[in-house]
Amino acid sequence: DAGVTQSPTHLIKTRGQQVTLRCSPKSGHDTVSWYQQALGQGPQFIFQYYEEEERQRGNFPDRFSGHQFPNYSSELNVNALLLGDSALYLCASSLTSGGPGTGELFFGEGSRLTVL
Amino acid sequence: AQSVTQLDSHVSVSEGTPVLLRCNYSSSYSPSLFWYVQHPNKGLQLLLKYTSAATLVKGINGFEAEFKKSETSFHLTKPSAHMSDAAEYFCVVSDASGGSYIPTFGRGTSLIVHP
Numbered sequence: 685d686a687g688v689t690q691s692p693t694h695l696i697k698t699r700g701q702q703v704t705l706r707c708s709p710k711s712g713h714d715t716v717s718w719y720q721q722a723l724g725q726g727p728q729f730i731f732q733y734y735e736e737e738e739r740q741r742g743n744f745p746d747r748f749s750g751h752q753f754p755n756y757s758s759e760l761n762v763n764a765l766l767l768g769d770s771a772l773y774l775c776a777s778s779l780t781s782g783g784p785g786t787g788e789l790f791f792g793e794g795s796r797l798t799v800l
Numbered sequence: 801a802q803s804v805t806q807l808d809s810h811v812s813v814s815e816g817t818p819v820l821l822r823c824n825y826s827s828s829y830s831p832s833l834f835w836y837v838q839h840p841n842k843g844l845q846l847l848l849k850y851t852s853a854a855t856l857v858k859g860i861n862g863f864e865a866e867f868k869k870s871e872t873s874f875h876l877t878k879p880s881a882h883m884s885d886a887a888e889y890f891c892v893v894s895d896a897s898g899g900s901y902i903p904t905f906g907r908g909t910s911l912i913v914h915p
Contacts, residue, residue, distance in 0.1 A: 688843065726890050726905030727844070740902055774843065789836075789903075791843030 686711060688792035690775050696798045697765050705760040705795045709777030716758040717789065718750060719774040727774055733758050762797075770799045802827045804893045806906035814914045819878040821909045823891035826872060832901070833874045834892040835865055838908075844890065850874065861885070886913045 689708045697703050709716050715734045719727035729742040733752035752758045756777075762769055773796075776789040807822040825831060832851045836844040848859025855867040865876045874891060891906040 724907070726907050728905070729902050742902060776844075788846045788849065789844070791836075791845070793841065793843045 688775055688777050688790050690773075690792035690795050692795055693793070694796045694798075696800060698800050699765055699767060701765050702761065702763045703765060703797060705762075705773050705775075705797075707758045707760070707775030707777075707792060709756050709758070709775075710790045713777035713779055713790065714756050715778045716752060716756065717776045717778070718758070718760045719776065720744070721772040721774055721794070723771070730760070765799045767799050770797060772796050802829075802831065802893050802895050802897055802904050804891050804904055804906040806889075806891050806909050808909050809907070810910045810912065812912040812914065813881045815883055816880050819876070819881045819885065819911065821876040821889050821891075821911065823874045823876065823906060824872055825874060825891070825893040827893055827895045828897055829895035831893050831895040833865075833867060834894070834903070835859065835863070835874075835876050836890045836892060836905075838888040838890065840887075847876070847889075881911075881913050883913050883915065886911055 687710050691706045717732040718730040721727040730744050730748055731738050732740040736752045747763045749761045772794040774794045775792045778787055778789050803826045805824045813819055834849045835847040837847050838844045847863050848857045850857045850867045858864045863878050865874055867874055888908045888910050890908050892903045894901045894903040
């Protein structure tokens with residue numbers, strides 16, 4: 685049983701560029717959440733997708749957007765990259781249970797983004 | 801608003817000795833509390849969770865945590881550390897503030913285990 689998979693694992697971009705990160709949830713899970721983990725910090729919630737719609741959103745600007753596909757996989761897009769966007773981006777899947785903080789989250793290994 | 805404070809950025813123990821990782825939280829509601837572990841270059845894995853049932857929660861790999869409402873604490877313990885326990889540990893709080901359960905992660909505690 686495949687767990688949560690993310691791609692790419694590492695990538696380097698320059699300021700002002702755009703990036704797309706991808707996530708496939710654990711088999712049987714229908715909800716995907718995205719987190720940003722800066723170096724030395726805990727993960728911060730970006731947003732959650734369920735039924736192809738954004739259901740919850742953390743304190744992130746509109747430059748951060750996402751999408752969920754009918755097969756429950758998801759993308760995170762970040763436009764107009766800033767140096768401060770350099771971080772590990774984590775995807776987590778779960779079964780719908782009322783919100784991203786109510787049940788167990790299954791995390792992928794992350795996509796490490798470096799912005800130069 | 802909810803918040804969580806992990807009181808130690810690093811904890812160093814010898815193999816076979818007890819582990820204590822401290823976590824204090826702030827919440828205006830009845831919170832759910834979690835501990836996750838992150839091994840190098842791996843995703844986070846749930847160790848245990850508290851959701852208003854028994855205050856002493858047992859998790860995987862011999863870890864347990866006790867919810868103490870009077871002290872607003874949720875410390876993680878293990879009787880005997882193993883080398884494989886070396887990792888980053890995150891305490892997480894989640895409540896219904898703002899109308900939705902959005903988790904707040906602590907900054908993490910790095911557990912170092914000496915042979």
